[in-house]
Amino acid sequence: MIENSLLLILAMLFVITMLTMLSSKLRIPYPIFLVIAGLAISLLPGMPRIRINPELIFLIFLPPILFSAAWQIPWADFWGMRSSVATLGFGLVFFTALLIAYLSHVLIPGFDLALGFVLGGIISPPDAVAATSVLNKLKVPKSVVHLLEGESLVNDASSLIVFHFALAAVLTHTFSFWDATRSFFLVSCMGIVIGLAIAFIVSIIHKYFPTTPVIDAALTLVAPYVMYLAAENLHFSGVLAVVVGGLFLSYHAHDTLTYASRLNLAGIWNTIGFLLNGFIFVLIGLQMPYIISNFTHNTVKEALYYGLIISAAVIVIRIVWVYTITYLREKLTPKNTSHYYIPTAKEKFLIAWCGMRGVVSLAAALSIPFYLTGKTEFPYRNLILFITFVVILITLVVQGLTITPIIRLLKIEDSNSAIRRKEEEQLKLQLAQACLQYIDSNYAHELKENEPFRILRNRYSRMIEVAQSKLHGQTDGAGATAEDKKQERFQYLLLELVDIRRGELVSYRINGDFDEELIKEKEYELDLEEARLRSNTL
Numbered sequence: 001m002i003e004n005s006l007l008l009i010l011a012m013l014f015v016i017t018m019l020t021m022l023s024s025k026l027r028i029p030y031p032i033f034l035v036i037a038g039l040a041i042s043l044l045p046g047m048p049r050i051r052i053n054p055e056l057i058f059l060i061f062l063p064p065i066l067f068s069a070a071w072q073i074p075w076a077d078f079w080g081m082r083s084s085v086a087t088l089g090f091g092l093v094f095f096t097a098l099l100i101a102y103l104s105h106v107l108i109p110g111f112d113l114a115l116g117f118v119l120g121g122i123i124s125p126p127d128a129v130a131a132t133s134v135l136n137k138l139k140v141p142k143s144v145v146h147l148l149e150g151e152s153l154v155n156d157a158s159s160l161i162v163f164h165f166a167l168a169a170v171l172t173h174t175f176s177f178w179d180a181t182r183s184f185f186l187v188s189c190m191g192i193v194i195g196l197a198i199a200f201i202v203s204i205i206h207k208y209f210p211t212t213p214v215i216d217a218a219l220t221l222v223a224p225y226v227m228y229l230a231a232e233n234l235h236f237s238g239v240l241a242v243v244v245g246g247l248f249l250s251y252h253a254h255d256t257l258t259y260a261s262r263l264n265l266a267g268i269w270n271t272i273g274f275l276l277n278g279f280i281f282v283l284i285g286l287q288m289p290y291i292i293s294n295f296t297h298n299t300v301k302e303a304l305y306y307g308l309i310i311s312a313a314v315i316v317i318r319i320v321w322v323y324t325i326t327y328l329r330e331k332l333t334p335k336n337t338s339h340y341y342i343p344t345a346k347e348k349f350l351i352a353w354c355g356m357r358g359v360v361s362l363a364a365a366l367s368i369p370f371y372l373t374g375k376t377e378f379p380y381r382n383l384i385l386f387i388t389f390v391v392i393l394i395t396l397v398v399q400g401l402t403i404t405p406i407i408r409l410l411k412i413e414d415s416n417s418a419i420r421r422k423e424e425e426q427l428k429l430q431l432a433q434a435c436l437q438y439i440d441s442n443y444a445h446e447l448k449e450n451e452p453f454r455i456l457r458n459r460y461s462r463m464i465e466v467a468q469s470k471l472h473g474q475t476d477g478a479g480a481t482a483e484d485k486k487q488e489r490f491q492y493l494l495l496e497l498v499d500i501r502r503g504e505l506v507s508y509r510i511n512g513d514f515d516e517e518l519i520k521e522k523e524y525e526l527d528l529e530e531a532r533l534r535s536n537t538l
Helices: 002-026 030-042 054-072 075-080 082-107 113-123 128-135 142-172 177-208 213-233 238-251 259-286 288-293 300-332 345-353 359-366 381-410 417-442 444-449 451-475 482-511 516-534
Strands: none
Touching: 002 030, 002 259, 030 259, 030 288, 030 381, 054 142, 054 213, 054 238, 054 259, 054 359, 075 082, 075 142, 075 238, 082 113, 082 142, 082 300, 113 142, 113 300, 113 359, 113 381, 128 142, 142 177, 142 238, 142 345, 142 359, 177 213, 177 238, 213 238, 213 259, 259 288, 259 359, 259 381, 288 381, 300 345, 300 381, 345 381, 359 381, 417 444, 417 451, 444 451, 482 516
8 A cells, every 4th residue: 555655656756747847848837737737637547536634735745845935035035025025925815815705605605604714715825836937937027026935935824824713613613803813923923933943953953063964954854844843733833933944044054054065955945845846736636536526515517616706806806905005005105115115017917917826725725624523524625625726727827827928018027137237246346356355465475486376366356357347338338248258258168168077077987997986076076166157156
């Protein structure tokens, strides 16, 4: 039995990888492609029906997915947009959950308000993976991408708290608004405290204990599960614990981790995030036949009607909220308040349209227990799952596939790209000047008598000249300068030399000219050099 389950999981991971490569070839964002592919695969004859234990959904998927997102988001951008993030991550989530609760209560016969809030909590958070998988390939304002990423961290926590309270109301048949409000703040605050406490302990271990890149990776992989389980076992928000803990560890990574550990972790979290997100998106499609075959209250036609109405409502609610809040902020916010991000008219529409649902919504829906107490089935469980699937599919396909043409139609561009390029050159200039000053101050004698020291000094001197030339060219509004072309040609030469050396190492390995371990060390050095060259840090 275990062997069969393991084989199925491995097969799914292989299929996910193949489908993602195909989606890249077809230029379709992989979340959209995986959902459709999962649905198509589920219709094949002989496909096994996948039924996942609801209690394992959050534990397996949420901690690493949330931690990975928190690890990769820049803290300064997240904190700089805290007000905008809060209005979307908290305000919009609660507003959406409230309206969807009443809409579903009115729309679906026998669907009480508690079930409405369960559904509202499930489908209220947009998924950043679906949006950024499209936006990262386009030249859109980075502020929009960072806002959506920051929103996803906060709205996952707030929506799941709403979901848990609503689920408790269904299971216990009791609900008190005052008790729920008080519990919300207690659950949130203590979740943050637990996440910070565990993250602080992990950072101390990273910094002061004799760790290696492998041990650092193991600690970082275990940390989100420890944060989540510790908070949940104490009846606090495990989601907030993971998000805050991930932000803390990511912010202090430069001080607590070695360069080797940081390189290692970047690859590990990219891989884990990709596989888990891909697994969930495929699972969305694979679940449909099981859900449809187990309907008890409604027909498929009725369920599809409910799903389409609620999908349209979710899209409209976000558009209304974004435009209303932005208008109020423009009228009420002081002009010099930096943490209030005011988008342009085109950016407003893009933010409002990027409301695709995904991983967290499905994980929450699948975590609904099969039974209330004893053998009493959870009411409308499969209908809630079906509506969730329809909302995810509609928002992914309709909104996801139209983002690119909308951006091109509206000619949305990153207006701050020139400023960022200038800041990049200014940073290079100041770093090179600091290095040059240090060499002149501490190695004056070696510079007179040692050629390698003079070569190194000349290199930093040249870097300063190039940076100053580019800054002057950008200030004058000129296009690509002659120095740009020289630098690009030089960069191309350096990359060619990396390939030449790598090819030589391959021949040495085949002929057995050198020790295998020594060859691997040199290949790792070449990988680091190529990564540095391709990141344009020279």
